Amino acid sequence: MSRRISDSTVRRLSHYLRALEELEGRHATTVSSDQLAARGGTTAAQVRKDLSHFGSFGKRGLGYSVAELAGRLRRILGVDRHWKVALVGAGRIGSALFEYPDFAARGFRLVAVLDRDPAKVGRVWGPVTISDISELERVVGERDIDLMILAVPGDAAQAIAERAVAAGARGLLNFAPTQLRVADDVPVTNVNLVMEMEALSFALTKDQTAS
Amino acid sequence: MSRRISDSTVRRLSHYLRALEELEGRHATTVSSDQLAARGGTTAAQVRKDLSHFGSFGKRGLGYSVAELAGRLRRILGVDRHWKVALVGAGRIGSALFEYPDFAARGFRLVAVLDRDPAKVGRVWGPVTISDISELERVVGERDIDLMILAVPGDAAQAIAERAVAAGARGLLNFAPTQLRVADDVPVTNVNLVMEMEALSFALTKDQTAS
Known part of the structure; x- marks a missing residue:
C-alpha cells in the first residue's frame, strides 16, 4: 500500500x-x-x-x-519502535547530525559512526567509537543496522550505498549531491542543501521564460 | 512563469x-x-x-x-550571480552550515550570523562576527540580505521569519520543525531531518492498511 x-x-x-x-x-x-x-x-x-x-x-x-x-x-x-542507524562520514555535517537531539527523541538511535580518515577512526563520540569504513559490512551486520545516513563526498556515496545495502541496511538518508541507484525496495531520501538554496534562487529569478 | x-x-x-x-x-x-x-x-x-x-x-x-x-x-x-545570505542560529547545525563549502561554490555567500545567546554574540567565524538577534533588522538592511537560513528552535522560527521578511529578506531556508506562514511571494524551503527519517521508517513499515 x-x-x-x-x-x-x-x-x-x-x-x-x-x-x-x-x-x-x-x-x-x-x-x-x-x-x-x-x-x-x-x-x-x-x-x-x-x-x-x-x-x-x-x-x-x-x-x-x-x-x-x-x-x-x-x-x-513506523515511529512506535526504535530504528538502529549508522552514520557514515564524521565531518562537519556528520557531527552535527550525531548530536541532533530530535533523532533520538523519535526513536532513531545512532549506534555506529564510520569514516575513512585514519585520524578520526577510534575517536569516541558519546557511546560510539568511530569505525574505519573498511569495517562497514561487519558493523552493519553485528549492530543490526536498519538505516544508514550518508554524509560523505559525492564521489564516494554510490559505492558506500551499495555496500550498505548488500550488508543489510534497509533505507538510506543521503546528504551527498548524487542520485543513488539502489534496489527499488530500498527507500532513499535525499537532503541536498545547495539544491534547497537553488529552489529559493530559482523562485526569486525572473529569467525563466524562453530566451 | x-x-x-x-x-x-x-x-x-x-x-x-x-x-x-x-x-x-x-x-x-x-x-x-x-x-x-x-x-x-x-x-x-x-x-x-x-x-x-x-x-x-x-x-x-x-x-x-x-x-x-x-x-x-x-x-x-539564478545561480549565475551571488546571493547574500544570513544564518540565524549558531548552534551545531548552524555551524556545520556555515562551513559548508558547497554554498560558497554556488554563489550563496554567508555574510551574517545571528544568535540569541550572549555567549555566542561577538564570536568571530571566519570573516563574520556573530550579531545579537536583536540586531536582525539592522543586519538585514545594512548587508542587503537576500536569503535567510533559520537554524533555530521551532518555537522561535515564526517570529524570526516575520522579522526577517519585514526587514527585506526575500526567501527562507527553514530548519525548524515548523510550517512558517509568510507572504505568498516569499519562497520557503524546509529541511526537517527527522521527517526525512520518518519517510524511511514509513516506507519500511508494513502497518499501513486500515486497522
Missing part, C-alpha cells in the same frame, strides 16, 4: 503527528481537521483525504481523538 | 546542471537527454519536457550543447 502514498502525504502525516503531540502535551482530548490542517499547512479536506488512506478515523462533528490518532500515526509512520 | 514549475522539476534542473558541470570538467561538448536523464534519476522524455518549459534547446539527433545548456540552467536557477 505504501507505493500509492505520495511523499507529500507522508510529510503531512509527520506534521499532523507533531500537532497531535503538542495537543497531548496540553491534555487536549479531541481535535478537528481544521486544527490539523493549520499545522500541516493544508486544508481540512486534505487532512480527511490523507487519513482516509489508512482507514476510518474520527466521528463527524466530533473530530478526532488526540490519543487514538497520535498512536495510529506513530504506527503508520 | 515560476508558479507553474513544480518543486520536483526544479530539483531535476539542479541535477541536470550538476551533470553538465561534470561534463564541462571533462571537456565534453554535447550531451544526450538519455545521459542527463540518468543523472536526474528520470527518463529522456522527462528531461525534454522539463527543458521545454524554458524554450528550445538542442537539435534532434545532435543532443544539447553542454556549455550552452549549462549557462542557460545557471540563469534559470
Whole structure:
C-alpha cells in the first residue's frame, strides 16, 4: 500500500503527528481537521483525504481523538519502535547530525559512526567509537543496522550505498549531491542543501521564460 | 512563469546542471537527454519536457550543447550571480552550515550570523562576527540580505521569519520543525531531518492498511 502514498502525504502525516503531540502535551482530548490542517499547512479536506488512506478515523462533528490518532500515526509512520542507524562520514555535517537531539527523541538511535580518515577512526563520540569504513559490512551486520545516513563526498556515496545495502541496511538518508541507484525496495531520501538554496534562487529569478 | 514549475522539476534542473558541470570538467561538448536523464534519476522524455518549459534547446539527433545548456540552467536557477545570505542560529547545525563549502561554490555567500545567546554574540567565524538577534533588522538592511537560513528552535522560527521578511529578506531556508506562514511571494524551503527519517521508517513499515 505504501507505493500509492505520495511523499507529500507522508510529510503531512509527520506534521499532523507533531500537532497531535503538542495537543497531548496540553491534555487536549479531541481535535478537528481544521486544527490539523493549520499545522500541516493544508486544508481540512486534505487532512480527511490523507487519513482516509489508512482507514476510518474520527466521528463527524466530533473530530478526532488526540490519543487514538497520535498512536495510529506513530504506527503508520513506523515511529512506535526504535530504528538502529549508522552514520557514515564524521565531518562537519556528520557531527552535527550525531548530536541532533530530535533523532533520538523519535526513536532513531545512532549506534555506529564510520569514516575513512585514519585520524578520526577510534575517536569516541558519546557511546560510539568511530569505525574505519573498511569495517562497514561487519558493523552493519553485528549492530543490526536498519538505516544508514550518508554524509560523505559525492564521489564516494554510490559505492558506500551499495555496500550498505548488500550488508543489510534497509533505507538510506543521503546528504551527498548524487542520485543513488539502489534496489527499488530500498527507500532513499535525499537532503541536498545547495539544491534547497537553488529552489529559493530559482523562485526569486525572473529569467525563466524562453530566451 | 515560476508558479507553474513544480518543486520536483526544479530539483531535476539542479541535477541536470550538476551533470553538465561534470561534463564541462571533462571537456565534453554535447550531451544526450538519455545521459542527463540518468543523472536526474528520470527518463529522456522527462528531461525534454522539463527543458521545454524554458524554450528550445538542442537539435534532434545532435543532443544539447553542454556549455550552452549549462549557462542557460545557471540563469534559470539564478545561480549565475551571488546571493547574500544570513544564518540565524549558531548552534551545531548552524555551524556545520556555515562551513559548508558547497554554498560558497554556488554563489550563496554567508555574510551574517545571528544568535540569541550572549555567549555566542561577538564570536568571530571566519570573516563574520556573530550579531545579537536583536540586531536582525539592522543586519538585514545594512548587508542587503537576500536569503535567510533559520537554524533555530521551532518555537522561535515564526517570529524570526516575520522579522526577517519585514526587514527585506526575500526567501527562507527553514530548519525548524515548523510550517512558517509568510507572504505568498516569499519562497520557503524546509529541511526537517527527522521527517526525512520518518519517510524511511514509513516506507519500511508494513502497518499501513486500515486497522
